[in-house]
Structure formats: structure tokens, C-alpha cells
Amino acid sequence: MAIEISSQAEGKKTSISDFLLYFLVFLTALFVAGYIIMVIYQKNLENEAVKLSESLRRTESEQELEQKIFNYERKFKSVGVLLNERSNVIEVFDLFEKSTHPQVWFSKFSFHAENKSITVSGQAASYEALGQQLLIFKDNSQIKSITLSGVSLSKEVGKTAVDFSLSLSTNIGPEMPQ
Amino acid sequence: MLQKNIIIIFLALVLVLGGLYLMQPKYQKISSLAGAVKNQRYELQNKEKYFAELEKISQRLDQERPKLTIIDSILTDNKNVTEAALFNFLQKTTTEMGLTLDSISISGESSHPKILNIQKITFNLSLKGGYAELKNFIAVLYQNAKLFNIESIDFISPGKEGDFSYNLYITTYSN
Numbered sequence: 001m002a003i004e005i006s007s008q009a010e011g012k013k014t015s016i017s018d019f020l021l022y023f024l025v026f027l028t029a030l031f032v033a034g035y036i037i038m039v040i041y042q043k044n045l046e047n048e049a050v051k052l053s054e055s056l057r058r059t060e061s062e063q064e065l066e067q068k069i070f071n072y073e074r075k076f077k078s079v080g081v082l083l084n085e086r087s088n089v090i091e092v093f094d095l096f097e098k099s100t101h102p103q104v105w106f107s108k109f110s111f112h113a114e115n116k117s118i119t120v121s122g123q124a125a126s127y128e129a130l131g132q133q134l135l136i137f138k139d140n141s142q143i144k145s146i147t148l149s150g151v152s153l154s155k156e157v158g159k160t161a162v163d164f165s166l167s168l169s170t171n172i173g174p175e176m177p178q
Numbered sequence: 179m180l181q182k183n184i185i186i187i188f189l190a191l192v193l194v195l196g197g198l199y200l201m202q203p204k205y206q207k208i209s210s211l212a213g214a215v216k217n218q219r220y221e222l223q224n225k226e227k228y229f230a231e232l233e234k235i236s237q238r239l240d241q242e243r244p245k246l247t248i249i250d251s252i253l254t255d256n257k258n259v260t261e262a263a264l265f266n267f268l269q270k271t272t273t274e275m276g277l278t279l280d281s282i283s284i285s286g287e288s289s290h291p292k293i294l295n296i297q298k299i300t301f302n303l304s305l306k307g308g309y310a311e312l313k314n315f316i317a318v319l320y321q322n323a324k325l326f327n328i329e330s331i332d333f334i335s336p337g338k339e340g341d342f343s344y345n346l347y348i349t350t351y352s353n
Contacts (some may be wrong), residue, residue, distance in 0.1 A: 009184060014179070016187065017179070017182055017183065018182075020182075020186055021182055021186050021189075023186060024189035024190060024193065025189065027193055028189050028192060028193060031196055031197070031201070032190075032192055033195075034206065035200060035201065038201075038204045038208060039204070040204070041208060041209060042204065042207060042208050045208065045211045045212060045215055046211065047213065048215050049214060052215065052218035052219065052221075052222055054217065055222050055225075056218060056221055056225060058221055062229055065232050065233065065236055066232060068236060068239075069232050069235055069236060069239075072239060072246065072249070074295075075249050075250075075252075075253055075324075075353075076249065076255060078290075078293045078351075079249055079252055079253065079291055079294075081292055081323070082293075082296075082325055082327070082351060083325070084317060085327060086234065086325070086327045087328050087329070088182065088228060088321075089316050089328045090313065090316060090317060090320070093313055105335075106335065107334065107335040108332075108333075109331075109332065109333050109334075109335050110331070110333075111328075111330060111331045112257050112329070112330045113327070113328060113329050113330060114330075136342055145211070146295055149291070157185045160246070172311070
């Protein structure tokens with residue numbers, strides 16, 4: 001009876017160890033196959049990375065295209081700033097043509113674009129004409145402030161006139177591009 | 179039986195050590211590589227979009243070639259060519275407008291305070307002539323493809339006879 005039991009236990013041990021052996025062989029095969037797949041996958045990834053790096057590198061034509069666009073972008077911005085800075089001298093002349101009193105004439109004219117200031121010297125037929133001239137300038141929205149100086153009676157013989165100097169501060173904007 | 183057990187132990191050891199020293203480092207390497215490739219694919223996609231957009235802009239710019247020529251002439255690249263051409267242009271235009279050019283000189287060259295790589299060239303012009311002629315000259319100057327800016331203008335009336343004397347400071351720009 002004892003011999004029978006021992007024989008059954010040994011049979012069970014054998015079948016467990018066989019199963020374990022086959023399972024480990026299977027796992028080892030799986031491991032080797034998995035490792036080979038991983039090696040191939042890694043190689044593929046490395047190849048793709050190299051190709052992608054090549055594709056990411058800017059070609060000469062791409063650099064030229066980029067340079068062309070950036071160059072024009074910079075030029076557009078620069079020209080925008082420059083046009084915005086451009087003084088509108090014609091508008092200054094138009095202002096004087098429209099706003100000069102018929103009995104006032106200007107002998108000296110000076111315009112400085114940076115501070116949009118105008119300095120003029122001239123003669124008015126009378127104090128009244130000069131006063132009216134100042135009112136005309138005062139009513140003009142393009143003129144911010146007026147400073148009158150050097151008002152005196154003209155020294156010219158046989159003529160009644162008033163000499164004066166005016167400093168005008170304007171808000172005449174930049175010349176608009178066409 | 180003993181031989182079988184040895185093989186089992188050997189295989190188990192191979193699996194454990196292989197997992198630790200071969201599989202795990204390989205997995206980590208592949209993970210980081212896959213991450214890098216994913217980023218590169220994303221970068222490539224962005225690059226393709228970016229250059230497609232630049233290509234569209236370039237085509238639009240090519241369609242606007244006449245306007246670009248104006249922009250190019252406003253900011254001429256070569257400074258020496260600009261100065262020589264400008265002297266010639268100013269001399270020719272003043273004569274055509276009926277003005278007398280008494281003198282012309284470059285009064286200053288400086289970098290533009292607001293724009294990088296832009297040079298300001300300021301000319302001083304002394305002219306004689308009528309008021310209408312001066313206005314026409316300024317109009318022609320401002321319509322020219324080259325950008326001119328009148329910095330200052332002074333003039334004195336001649337009295338009853340004679341021409342006005344003008345003194346102008348004109349700025350133009352080069353790249």
C-alpha cells in the first residue's frame with residue numbers, strides 16, 4: 001500500500017516539473033521573440049528619427065523662402081513707421097493759403113516737422129486786420145496754439161502797417177500714403 | 179529528475195536576469211526613442227504647416243510685385259547708389275519744376291532711432307523760384323517711389339520782385 005502512494009506522488013512531481021519546464025521554455029521562447037521584436041522596433045524608430053531629423057532640417061529653398069518673407073515683413077513695418085513720420089508740408093501750405101487774411105502778408109516762413117511748429121513774420125494793414133488774422137487761426141482746428149510777438153508799427157515811410165511775428169503749433173498729421 | 183530541475187532553475191534565472199538586464203533597459207530606450215520620434219513628427223507637422231503658410235504668403239507677394247517694387251525702392255539696399263541717384267534726381271526735378279538749385283549737400287547720416295538697420299540720409303537744399311513751383315516740387319517729391327520726408331522748410335519773400343529763397347532739409351532712407 002505504501003509503495004503505491006509513493007509511486008503516485010512521484011508521478012505528480014514529474015508532471016508538475018514537466019509542466020514548469022515546458023512553461024519556462026515557452027516563456028524563454030517568448031522572451032527571445034519579444035527581445036528580437038524590440039530590437040527591430042528600436043532600429044525602425046532610430047531610422048525614423050534620422051529621417052525626421054533630416055526632414056526637420058531647413059533646406060536652402062526653405063531658408064530662402066523664410067528670408068524673403070521676413071525681409072518683406074521687416075520692410076513693411078519699417079515703411080509703415082516711416083510713412084507715419086512723414087510731414088505733410090502741402091497741408092501746411094494749404095492751411096496758410098486758406099487762412100490768410102486779405103490784408104495780411106507773410107515775408108518769412110519756417111516749418112519744422114519734428115515739433116509741427118510754424119514761425120512766420122509778416123505785415124498786417126492794421127491792428128484790426130492782425131486781430132482778425134489771429135481769430136481766423138484760433139478758429140482753425142489744425143492750429144493748437146498761437147504765440148504773437150514783435151508787434152510794432154512798420155518803419156516803412158509813407159505806409160501804415162503793423163509788423164509782427166507768429167509762432168504756431170499745429171496738429172497736422174502725417175502724409176497719408178496713396 | 180535532477181537534470182530537469184537544473185534546467186528549470188537555469189531557465190528561471192535566464193528569464194529573471196534577462197528581464198532585468200536586457201528587457202528593461204531596452205524598453206526604457208524604446209520608450210524614450212518613441213517619445214522623441216513623436217515630438218519630431220509633431221515638429222515636422224508644424225514645420226510643414228508653417229512653410230505651407232509661408233508659401234501662400236510668398237505667392238500673394240508675387241502677385242503684388244508692382245507694390246513690392248515700390249517698397250524695395252523706398253528702402254534701397256546700396257547706400258552709394260542711393261546718394262548718387264538722389265543727387266541726380268533732385269537736380270533734375272528742381273530744374274523740371276522751374277526752380278533753381280543753388281546748392282545741395284548731405285547734412286547728416288544717422289541710424290533711424292526707431293527702426294533697426296535703417297539709415298537716415300538728410301539733404302540740405304537751397305533753392306530759388308516761385309511758390310507754385312515749390313509746391314509742385316514737393317508734390318513730385320512726395321509722389322516719388324523713394325520715400326522723402328521734409329524735415330524743415332524756411333523761406334523768405336523776395337519783396338515786390340524776384341524769386342523766393344528756400345532752404346529745405348529733406349530726409350530719405352536706405353537699408
